Amino acid sequence: MSFPWANQYQPQHPLMKWLDEKLPMPRLVYNAIGGGYPVPRNLNYFWNFGVLAGAALAIQIITGIVLAMHYAANAGVAFDSVEHIMRDVNAGWFIRYAHMNGASMFFIVVYLHIFRGLYYGSYKAPREMVWLLGVVIFLLMMATAFMGYVLPWGQMSFWGAQVITGFFSAIPVVGEPVRVWLLGGFAPDNAALNRFFSLHYLLPFVIAGVIILHIWALHIPGSSNPTGIEVKDEQDTVPFHPYYTAKDGFGLGIFLLVFVALTFFVPNMLGHADNYIPANPLSTPAHIVPEWYFWPFYAILRAFTFNFLWIDAKLWGVIAMFAAIALLFFLPWLDSSPVKSSNYRPLYRKFFWLLVLDVFILGWCGMSPAEQPYVIMSQLASIYYFAHFLIILPIVSRIERPEPMPNSITEAVLAKHADAASAATA
Template sequence: MSFPWAKEYTPSHPAMVWLDEKLPLPRFVYNAIGAGYPVPRNLNYFWNFGVLAGFCLVIQLVTGIVLAMHYAANTGVAFDSTEHIMRDVNWGWLLRYMHANGASAFFVVVYAHIFRGFYFGSYKAPREMIWLLGVLIFLLMMATAFMGYVLPWGQMSFWGAKVITGLFGAIPVVGEPLQIWLLGGFAPDQAALNRFFSLHFLLPFVILGVVILHIWALHIPGSSNPTGVEVKTESDTVPFHPYYTAKDGVGLAVFLFLYFAMVFFAPNALGHPDNYIPANPMSTPAHIVPEWYFWPFYAILRAFTADFFIIPAKLMGVLAMFSAILVWFLLPWLDKSPVRSGTYRPTFKKFYWLLVIDVLVLGYCGGAPAAEPYVMISQIAAMYYFLHFFVVIPVVSAIEKPLPLPFSITEAVLGKDEAATVAPAE
């Protein structure tokens, strides 16, 4: 983002002058997160979640690299190597709990980041590319998390891998060969564990690369804001540092308090008991369920129980599960309202909260047994989910009468200056 009032980086020390000429890394940092990056002055704490997501990624990278030094990707000893990390490696228990709960924390933060974007219209022009890269990051996160869940090689790891990879078998003609190619065989075994481990180690670095593109794309139009009104004057902005580094610091402190409370006092609360049992291909768990952050999409998958003409129910479920995320790519063009922020869209706001409730219901049903009434509730909730994006959003954006927008960000923060609008006395 280039504003005429943005401060320029001017090094004074000879060493910094030389470095800036040869490798302008300090200038890059200054323009990215320093006083050289003007940011709308009205950002609230919902804008902290982007920084928190980046912090979660760093936690996962650092703990994951150290854990990989002690993990053995071998079906005969994978479960034991995980126990070895917990019992024999110095601070291994802490690293593993930080990594396992860090994945959940990462998804909590990213879900909050996504739904903030839904409400404040962060996907609208000129920020479509930021949004598209963000959805791509989410897809990569889901793939990485699934493969990581398989690595402990417990009961739920094995059967989760079998069920999820079995979904590819529903694809006509190429499904079964694709499933065998993914697994390296007819069932999860040594070849599958090797592949999942290598991809689980590689994909976080791919995510890091896409995150860099995401931030780069963000700096072209600049940050959105709660009003949805674009920056007009210098008074609409403040430098990112020190104002938002301090604000992000407060959010980070709260996050770390909650995160380490989970790590130290309830580290296994989000884990499934069956995954603390070594994998046994001859014993199927009574209730196969993925990690909690997959539950809404798992509920959509299980909502299809009958064939649709010549399309099998399993294939319909697979297509619907993937479409539930892929529809987000279309959101910038489905929502044609000229107003970005849900704060000034009263009808949209009601349907937004209905969507939030709908996703929570899907999440609850996804973690529940595949029985009634959960299946029927999943079907109703899945139907509304797609209606929201393909029907509600376009119709509401076409017929809704939004509230008046503030003239500028400054007016939204400080109020309208009535004295400036009154004509001077004769």
């Protein structure tokens, strides 16, 4: 964010001057997260989740590297190697549980980050590229998490891989060859396990690279803020350090407390008991479900139970599941309202909370058996999900009358403090 009033890095120590001339890393850090990066002065704690997502990725990479030192990507011994990590490796149980629950914490903060962006209109101009790169990160996370879920080679790992890759066979002509190519055979086995392990190890570093692009794209227009008003002068901003490093530090402390509590006290709460049973191709689990962060999309996948036109129901489900994510790429152009923040959009705000409720219903249906009433509920919830983005959002953005907005960020902040002072003296 290139503001004329941004502080410039001026090294004082001779060593720092020499380093700044030869390799200006301190200048880069100062301009990215220090006093040289002005940030809107009204950011609330919902702006912590980007930093928390970065912390979660760091935890996943560090614990994943350690786990890879002891894991054996062979169908005959993969399950036993995980048990070896849990029982025989020093602190292996902690590293494994931290990695397993770190994935859930990563998705929790990313989902909150996404919904914050939806509520405050962070996907709108001039931040479309920031949003698009964020959706790419989300897709890479889903691919990484799916392949990681296969690695323990328990019952749910094996059958999850069988079911999910089986949906590729619904694609006409090329579907079955693509599925065989992905698995390296006709069913999940050594080839699939090796491929998934190598990609699961590689993709977090790809995610880290896209995050760098994400942050770079963010620094061009600068951070959004709860009012949705762009920065106009120096009074609207404060330096990122120390104001928001302190705020992010507090949020990181809360995040780590929740993460540690989950890891130490209820490490298997978000997992599935069947995955502690070795994979058996001859014994199908009664109820095959993916990890909780896939449940809404799994519900959309299963919502299609009948053929329509010339397309098979199974293919409709695959199309709908990928379309549910692809819609997010077009969101900056589906919402044409000039007002960003839902704080000033009363009609959109109601539909936003309906969308949140709808996603929770989809998640509940995704974790439930494929039977009534969950099938009809997932069908209705899927219809609303697509209607929200393709019908409701474009119409609301045209007919809605926004509430009066402040002229600047500073005006909004001062008005908020004045209201608080009046309430305190009343």
